[in-house]
Amino acid sequence: MGGPLNNADRSPNADDHSVLQVTGLSRHFCSGVHRQTVFDDLSLAAGRGEVVALLGASGSGKTTLLNLISGIDTPDAGSVCIDGIDVHAVGEPERTLLRRRDIGFVFQFFNLIPTLTVGENIRLPMELLDTDARQARQRVQQLLGQVGLPAVADRYPETLSGGEQQRIAVARALAHRPKILLADEPTGNLDEDTGRQVFGLLSDMARHHDTTLLVVTHSPPVAAAADRVLYLRQGGIHAA
Numbered sequence: 001m002g003g004p005l006n007n008a009d010r011s012p013n014a015d016d017h018s019v020l021q022v023t024g025l026s027r028h029f030c031s032g033v034h035r036q037t038v039f040d041d042l043s044l045a046a047g048r049g050e051v052v053a054l055l056g057a058s059g060s061g062k063t064t065l066l067n068l069i070s071g072i073d074t075p076d077a078g079s080v081c082i083d084g085i086d087v088h089a090v091g092e093p094e095r096t097l098l099r100r101r102d103i104g105f106v107f108q109f110f111n112l113i114p115t116l117t118v119g120e121n122i123r124l125p126m127e128l129l130d131t132d133a134r135q136a137r138q139r140v141q142q143l144l145g146q147v148g149l150p151a152v153a154d155r156y157p158e159t160l161s162g163g164e165q166q167r168i169a170v171a172r173a174l175a176h177r178p179k180i181l182l183a184d185e186p187t188g189n190l191d192e193d194t195g196r197q198v199f200g201l202l203s204d205m206a207r208h209h210d211t212t213l214l215v216v217t218h219s220p221p222v223a224a225a226a227d228r229v230l231y232l233r234q235g236g237i238h239a240a
Contacts, residue, residue, distance in 0.1 A: 056232035
């Protein structure tokens with residue numbers, strides 16, 4: 001599973017007040033003789049329990065930024081620190097552990113595993129961290145109550161509506177108590193009213209669990225409900 005992450009892996013530039021600290025991030029892609037700059041010296045920070053909405057045109061690099069923050073992709077320059085740990089300064093085993101332990105994901109298309117029950121889907125992040133089985137079951141029931149679906153643990157995702165599936169995806173993302181929640185268009189596959197309800201639930205639960213939420217969205221109502229709105233354009237971050 002990889003070795004423990006500790007203070008030796010902390011960046012000397014990490015801001016003690018920010019759970020997420022992105023500094024001087026650059027990312028380029030090459031296709032033949034063409035070089036495309038996605039980011040150039042991009043920086044941002046987010047505090048514990050803060051809800052930050054990230055807007056930008058299609059192709060501006062919003063999903064690429066989430067991939068860099070989670071360590072799925074590697075920057076050409078700069079650093080990403082989560083609670084002081086430099087994501088790209090540790091080895092792949094430690095980076096995998098950091099993702100399992102400190103990051104939660106919510107996607108546009110739910111990404112629930114259809115062959116697992118709702119309860120099994122929510123338990124999965126905890127099982128990857130060897131959480132005690134009894135504690136995991138209790139956590140599942142607690143989360144199902146919080147998302148307003150207390151009686152669906154034994155049902156399969158396909159028996160639920162789209163809005164209900166996204167509520168389960170929110171519960172799964174928070175099951176292991178991550179420090180950061182990355183949401184990529186979490187309401188994009190829902191109608192406007194359901195999307196507003198789901199984002200309200202997502203942001204309320206992130207604040208309740210003291211989890212930093214960074215949400216990529218095209219929805220003005222979703223952005224308006226965030227604590228702060230940032231725009232990604234021309235390779236940089238701009239405040240609203």
